[in-house]
Amino acid sequence: MTTGVGAVETSGPAPLPSSGTQDPDGRDTPDISPAATPTRRLVRLAAIAVAYYLGARLGLSLSLVGNDVTPLWPPTGVAVAALIVFGRSYWPAVAVAALAVNLPISANPLAAVVTAVGNTLAPVVAVTFLRRVGFRRELDRQSDAIAIVFLGALASMLVSATIGAVTLLASGSITTGQLPAAWAVWWTGDAMGVLTVAPFLLCLPLFWEQRRWPLRLWLEALAILVVASLVVAAAVTTGLHIFFLTLPLLGWAAWRLQLRGAAPAALIATLLATAAAARQRGPFEGKTLLEQMVTLQAFNACVALTSFFLAALVSERMQTAAALTAAASELERRVEQRTAQLSAANTRLVQEIQERSEAQEQLSHEEARAQREHQIAETLQRSLLPDRLPDVPGVALAARYVPATADVQVGGDWYDVVQLPGGLIGLAIGDVAGHGLNAAATMVQVRMALRAYALQDPSPPAVMRGVHQLVAQLPVPEMVTLIYLVFDPATRRIRWTNAGHPPALAFADGQGAFLEGALSPPVGVTVDGSFTEASEVLPPGVTLLLYTDGLVERRGVSLTAGLARLDREACAVPDDDVEALCERLLDTFLDEEHIEDDVAILAMRPVPSVDGELDVRLPAEARNLVQVRSALRRWLKEAAVSEPDVNEVLVACGEACANVVQHAYSDQESVGELVVEARLDGDDLVVRVRDHGHWRPAADRGGGWGLHLMRALMDDVDVEHTPAGTDVRLHRRVHVGVEA
């Protein structure tokens, strides 16, 4: 039905697009009641016609000169407002009312009809223009104010003014010379009618369409109207030029109440001013027609424009402010929403992380335990291996232990060096089968037992028997491979026994040989535990190398090939230094990334005395006295000094050394050095015992027997004290070349 009605109405007097009066939600349908029933439509038509007519009567009553010059033509405003509010389809009411107005005042009915057509056409054109530019009847934007002033009033009313003025000329009411003035009056009257009346009428629906005024605003509006009326009345009645006072009032109304305050105030001001002009009262008294017209229209224009523009400006600002507030709160809401989302996501993330870390912790628990055991075994192993090999004069020693890199492979390999009575040195290297804590613990027991047995009786088979008995009675007997070897530095003789261990390697000058003899099954395997002994004298300059199988055993390589390689590599080491030898062998044989099995190596090399002279330097500690004796005894025997002489020289030298140990550094915090040098020229023996401390008379040592013994046992004893230390020279002729 909508389209049907629209189609009918396109056949109207102007080529207008359908107004869509019954379009319920079209944006350019300004109808208050889209679903207007025919009855309501008739009522509205009648109301519009009546209003138009009354407006015309009012306008005529305000004419300046008879019925000719009407400065304000309210019906035009009524027509424009009605067509804006109800739609252009209500034009017949305008046409009828216009005809009714014009018939009595026109020269003939035809002129009245033509004039009425012009009066109807002008509002229709005005509304058409306004719709084109998207005019809002709330008049709350500056563009709306501009549109109604320029399109709705000034431009559209050219139609009615032109038609009306030409009709006046054609009907003979005016002469050609009067035409411009008549046209101008007509045009300004119609335009003013639109500018003053239309906004007022348009503001009326807003009272129920927009936010209702509280009582306070009603009182304010009333006050504005009253004051405005008083001001204009005063201006009119007293003749004072105070029309301009209305402008601040209009500003007030527009600022506080927008269109709903400004439009009524402007209408009242305009009506009063026009009425005063029509009666030539106040400022209009005694003025020419033109002066009256100019003054009045200028005032009316000011009032209208001020009120519209200001109201529109304020509305727009308020809308902007409201929009900004809404946007701000919307933004705030979205920020809050987003924050909540992020916070929730964060919580979820934290939870996930925690779950993952827990899972990971669980996962790595087993791994950590294995690692811990590995660490404990390695720590145990390291702490129980000798942290420092003993200083043995005349013998160079070096050892290395490298734990397996795999988790549980550590433990079981060990070595030891024991100093035995009589200057003997016990060397041991072994491997407890198995890995981990148990192997390490067994290793500890075996090592300690071996030490004890060796001190009791250095004989290799005796020591091995002891170890065998210990291992056999362990709750869980372990298989232990072991080489135990006793070295006598004085004779360079080695005695050893080998319980299932890879043979020791002796090499010198690029020639190597494995010590194959005295091999028996591993300790703890056989029942009887009988062990044999082998012995050999090491040639001068030989190096002895003991090792565990981790050094030479490789997957896919036979043990024979591994041993051959060890022989080759050891002989290829150019240096005599045993430390360098150990480093070189580890570098050559071990892969740094992955060491499958523990590796222990122990190297020993007898060091020939330098140029036939003895030079021993040791910390001046009581426990080192035996080292000095061993070294000196060995040196004297190498020099073929007779046994009785050796024993007596040992005592004399021992007394001098004991003095150094007891007295030289007794006032110092750290222990200084004890230096023993010996030289033999033919049968002339000189032994020097030196220190870097202070001499103290040997008062309380065995009744001073120290010095007494030295003097008794040696031919000559010379003691020299200097600030740098004490130098004791022992001199004696000895028997050389006599077999001990």
Place this chain on the structure above:
Amino acid sequence: MSDLARVDTRRAGTTQLVRITGELDLSNARELTDAVGHAVPDDVTLVVVDLSGTTYLDSGGIAAFFRLSQRLRDRRQDLRLVVPDASPIRAVVELTRLSQVIPVDQSAPDLSGQMAYAALPPDSAPDRSQPPATTDAPDPGAPDMSDPEGDQRNG
């Protein structure tokens, strides 16, 4: 350094036999003789320290034996030393005139004879001349003691 020397003790009747094998020097002499003094029971009347297996002895060791002797004398116990003529420490013992304070024998005492003697009450000595190993010699390990050690040192 207690590794230097080893101590074996054995009791036969009222005699305590102490055998010191190894070397005695500043590092171990004093603690070793102190230990011997502590270990001797009160009812022992004679302590024989056998130094046959001792390869080194210095003035610190001599002083330690003087000390031990004094201590035992306070407890009414006698001390005797055994130092063979061929011992490496013979010279030191003689030079310090140790024998003037502590009797020094050439060889270890005849343990069984001493035991028999010690076991006999003074009055009834002639009657019981035959029960040597029955009452007071629980361990027949005596042959060990006369076996000199240190064979590995002969170059």
